[in-house]
Amino acid sequence: MKSTTQERFEVRYGTPSSAQLILEVAKAASSDLELAEVLESLIVALKPTSRFDAIAVFVIEGEYVRLHSLHIERVGRRPGESVESVIARAAPSVNLASKAVLKHPLGEHHVSEVASSRKPYVSTDLEFQRRFPEDERLLQFGVRSYISLPLLRRGEMLGAVDFVSFEKRSFDRGEVQLLQDVSEIVSIAVSNALAFEEINALKEQLQAENRLLQDEIVQxxxxxxxxxxxxxxxxxxxxxxxxxxxxxxxxxxxxxxxxxxxxxxxxxxxxxxxxxxxxxxxxxxxxxxxxxxxxxxxxxxxxxxxxxxxxxxxxxxxxxxxxxxxxxxxxxxxxxxxxxxxxxxxxxxxxxxxxxxxxxxxxxxxxxxxxxxxxxxxxxxxxxxxxxxxxxxAPSLKERIDDIPILVDYFISRFATRMGKRIHQIDRRTLETFERYSWPGNIRELQNVIERGVILADGEVFRLEPGTLPRDSQNSSEAPASESSNTREQQKAQIEAVLKETRGRIAGPDGAAARLGIPASTLESRIKTLKINKHLFRGNP
Structure with a gap:
């Protein structure tokens, strides 16, 4: 006993097999978000009535059309496989470095015809029907005939689905009607897949933002x-x-x-x-x-x-x-x-x-x-x-000499609070030394010097420990003519002192670069320029 639904399908399509096909396509489209699997099911379901070698889904993106999904019967399907991988297996000679293989200006592609007319576009013999620039590439790929049908969802033009044959063939009215109904079901699958991709992209973006914000808090x-x-x-x-x-x-x-x-x-x-x-x-x-x-x-x-x-x-x-x-x-x-x-x-x-x-x-x-x-x-x-x-x-600290007392107070207060120490003033000579020093590492160097000083401080007055800065920094303001020549020696002495502390270690949270407040690559460059033998400091207490 046939159901009313089954009878309606048979009246529309003429044969039970066509009616069954539509039901199978609908089932496949509603059960899987991976379009490649839906296309594979289509190829199999169409075999009794229409023989095709490949099915492709194209999506319109502004002024371009992109090959979104592709199934070629002779190469089969691998779970999660990209379009590029399918093409590479089916046609190794195709140059995938060329974006034209996967993405075309809409006006150069037959999908433009489908989009403007919202009707099927048929090519029964591509060798004699080359209307679009991309037809030449299709011929090289082995395509000889195809029918391209619009993918519409709630009136919006999503793109097109192509049923492709590697042989010349024609399409009768009943077959076109059947494929149009199939394309309506495929439209739903494409719409769902695109929505799923958008949700996934937003999810990935939120996860990435979360990771970056966590890194920012830590660092x-x-x-x-x-x-x-x-x-x-x-x-x-x-x-x-x-x-x-x-x-x-x-x-x-x-x-x-x-x-x-x-x-x-x-x-x-x-x-x-x-x-x-x-x-x-x-x-x-x-x-x-x-x-x-x-x-x-x-x-x-x-x-x-x-x-x-x-x-x-x-x-x-x-x-x-x-x-x-x-x-x-x-x-x-x-x-x-x-x-x-x-x-x-x-x-x-x-x-x-x-x-x-x-x-x-x-x-x-x-x-x-x-x-x-x-x-x-x-x-x-x-x-x-x-x-x-x-x-x-961004001005150097040397251009901001007037800010040094404010910066010093700020850093001492922050580090002392963090370390649970009571430091209420800075030694006058220490501040004068800070104001004379050239600070080649700028604010980052000042920050690190003060952090080290707070760690070593025993009382309520912040004093600069001997050797914290290069020995000749006190004379930098008294001999401005020799300042540029002294800067090189200052940098060398400072780097050597820190390398001694870190036992020659450059990178990492406890390395010399971190203590100096500069990137490891920058420190390596300075070591090379200043002709410092970093290996001498390895293993030294």
Whole structure:
């Protein structure tokens, strides 16, 4: 005894097998969010009535169309396999480095015809029906005929589903009707899959933001506020107040240890984006082969070790701010990639073909002379001008001599409170020494010197222990003519003293770089420049 539903299907499609097909497709589409599995079920279900070699789903993204999912019967399906992997197995000769294989301008693709007419587009013999630029690539891939049907969901044009044959063939009216009904079911599956992808992307972004915020809490310096009242600092604060409410790109310049990251934090906190994450990237700390993955993320299988999809820092900063520290260390290749993000506000993950919009404010910082690097051809001029929309110079501590007493009081108070000590004043000679010293490591060096002094302090008066600063620092103000020559010896003596304390250890939380408040790479460079034999200090008490 046939059910009423079954009878209605048979009246519409003429045969029980076609009616059963629709039911099977609906079941497959509703039970799985992975489109590749739905497409595989379609190929199998269509065999009794229509023979196809492949099914492809294209998604419209603005002015482009992207190949979202693909199933080719002869190569089968592997769980979680990417479109790139399917193509590589089916046609090893196809150049996957060319984005045109996976993503096309909409006007150059047959999906544009489907989108404008919202009707099926049929090619029964592709060799004699080459209407679109991408038809040539389809022929090279082995396609000889196909029917492309619109994917509509609640009136919205999502894209198209293509039923592909590697042989010339025609499509009768009944078959077209059947495939149209199938495409309506596929539309639901595509809509669900896209919604699932969006939810996953938001989930990954929230997880990444959470990790970054936790890292920020752990790694945040004790110096959380910009302290001082000198004219040079007031100029910086005025610049922050002017640029913070805008979305303009900011380039912060200045020596190592001058508080460039604090300026970036201050801009973000005063901006409309303050409710979202400020994501920090140290461009010098990342190996050149990993920086693209770190900034833009990667797809599963994009390279050896990419065991799962991972979003990059730009995605994690979506709606917020990204702080690119030591921007002058970017490779030429990454300079081009960053320029594209700044110009077009979009990027792709490594190994991916889906374009991701970048709603991110960029703040960059460098201790390099980028103008000189541009003149020498080491930094792209167009990228420099994109970054240098609103420059802010972070003054060195030498330019902020008037702020030293305030900074010293601030640091002593903070460290003494943290260590449970009562220190109420600073020795006058110690303060005079601080004011004479050149501070090559700037505020970061001052912070570390005071922390060490508070640890060693026994009474209520802060005094500088002998050997804490280079021996000739007391004479720096009395002999300004020799200051530049003395600075080299001061730096060498200071680094050697810290290397002795750390037994030659450079990196890590207890290393010399951390104590000096500078990156390990910077310290290594200074050791080489000053011709210090770091190996002499290893193992020495």
């Amino acid at each position: 945040r310096s004790i110096f959380e506020e910009i302290v001082g009242s000198s004219q040079s600092l007031r100029n910086v604060l005025a610049a922050i107040d002017r640029v913070a409410p805008t979305d303009s790109t900011v380039l912060i310049t200045g020596q190592t240890g001058t508080g460039k990251e604090l300026i970036a934090h201050a801009i973000h906190r005063r901006s409309p984006r303050s409710g979202r994450a400020l994501v920090k990237v140290n461009c010098a700390a990342l190996p050149s082969e990993l920086i693209a993955s770190e900034l833009f993320g990667h797809e599963k299988g994009a390279f050896t070790g990419a065991l799962q999809q991972r979003i990059g820092r730009f995605e994690a900063a979506n709606g917020g701010t990204i702080f690119l520290d030591e921007i002058g260390e970017l490779t030429p290749e990454m300079q081009i990639a960053l320029l594209r993000v700044l110009q077009e506000k979009e990027f792709e993950r490594v190994g991916g073909n889906r374009t991701i919009q970048a709603d991110v404010r960029v703040i960059a910082a460098t201790n390099r002379d980028l103008q000189r690097h541009v003149a020498e051809g080491r930094f792209r001029a167009d990228l420099y001008y994109r970054l240098n929309v609103f420059p802010i110079h």
